[in-house]
Amino acid sequence: MSGAGPTFFHGGVVRTGAGDTDRLLVVDGVVRPAPQTAPAGAEIVDLRGGYLGPAFADGHAHPLLAGMEAAGPTLRHLGSVAQIARAVERWADEHPDATWITGASYDATIAADGLFDARWLDHTARPVVLRAWDYHTVWCNSAALRLAGIDRHTPDPPLGHIVRRPDGEPLGTLREAAVSLVWNLVPQPGPEERAARLGEASRTLAAYGITWAQEAWAEPDDLDAWAHAAERDLLAIDVDLALRADPLRWPGHLEELVAGAARIEGLPGLTARTLKFFVDGIVENRTASLLDDYADTCTRGLPNWRDGDLAAALVDAQRAGFDIHLHAIGDAGVRTALDAVAHLRSVEQSRPARVTIAHAQLIHPDDLQRFAALDVTVCFQPLWAQYDAVMRDLTLPAVGVNRATQYRMASVLASGARLTFGSDWPVTSPDVLAGIATAVTRQTPDGMPEGGWSPEERLTITDALDAASRAATAQGRRGTPDAALAPGAAADLVWLSDDPRTTPPTQLRDIQVLGTWRRGRRIHASAEARSAKEQR
Known part of the structure; x- marks a missing residue:
């Protein structure tokens, strides 16, 4: 992908590495020193009082x-088991x-403890397997369980983990690696369809x-689709x-991973x-690895790697030329990761x-200073840092009040560590601006709780903006973080309707890209920007 012709931005606030200005020039995809007026032949973009900053x-x-x-029934917006069952039935009728x-x-919160029964989907004779929003759990009907050969005699x-009824029969909810028992039977679309879906997702x-x-999370079977799209x-x-990296196959499949990376090398973008x-699982299904028992069950989770094995694997990965x-x-998962690093x-x-350590939902105070000392980037998901239904109904009952402080973004940043944002989409x-709003307020969209949830972990708007743009440099080896929109930097830009730094925190979600x-x-x-361009 080559850069476009010269583009001259003006009429708004431009945030550069050296402060704010009112104009920016891009030539051949690179930021250049901006003259007072647009050079001949340049495309002119009137920012209309908005904000231009690092993408x-x-x-x-x-x-x-x-x-x-998009390949199956849409479920995320549905608020009951009955609604999901009807959506599955309608989709089945439309796709005979x-x-x-x-x-x-x-939504895993609509059933007690996030446990879903196969019989609730048995109105459909064909096998059904639905992923929870966490993507660590699936809900199957009885036909899917039968095809996978999962019964009371099937070991975890x-x-x-196969969730079971009191008599030992499978309930219909599968967790972590048990998902593959069913999912591996599902016919997958070809690389052309998957590549088209990737195009839509990237847009x-x-x-x-x-x-x-x-x-x-890329598997070897995904690489053809990615290559096809590129x-x-x-x-x-x-x-x-x-x-x-599969802990059950390591280090035997490192050579396969090296070959997969070589398959991608040189493809555009x-x-x-x-x-x-994957060091551990997630709190909501009790597979995240904890230092002490969960509050509601005598378990400390399901670690995926033994400490020594993970440490050796990271050495192998670095020697093979990979980042981690x-x-x-x-x-306990965070500590295991830090010990391995x-x-x-x-x-x-x-x-x-x-x-990079992603998520870091629970951090023991003794480990806070280790991220910076070990040169580790922490990638938080800011939308998770709110007291919503998931936190109220699933997370806090599992971890208990003694571990209520989670997603310690301000503490990690204060320790000197690098902080980036990810969506886990x-x-x-x-929606980056929704994530920034949550990081700054620690509130739900309706402003709850007043003052924010764990308000001591709120970020400033400047720190949140930086975290939202830093991943490309801190994780992706794409230049230096301090070069944002400085002359010579790649022109990766975002134009916003308003300057987030001067927008009331409760209105950050209303800013338009x-x-x-x-x-x-x-x-x-x-659409607004296209309309304005057509009117000129």
């Missing part, structure tokens, strides 16, 4: 999963040739002002793929420089890998 980056997202949600019915992002797979991200994203110029944004390590992305949610830093000083929305530029080429224009 946003999503440090942890799943565009392929998000794109594929589908051998399996799949859907995603049902390594690193997975959605561009519409939120995003020009770079970390695909935080080769056909379907991707609106740049993406780095984090290839999943696409890299595969990172390995993804670790999913760690529980306080400490080992890596102690034995490997040449070309140190960029290490489709788990939550890729009017345009997005990737290396100087416009990849998104709002």
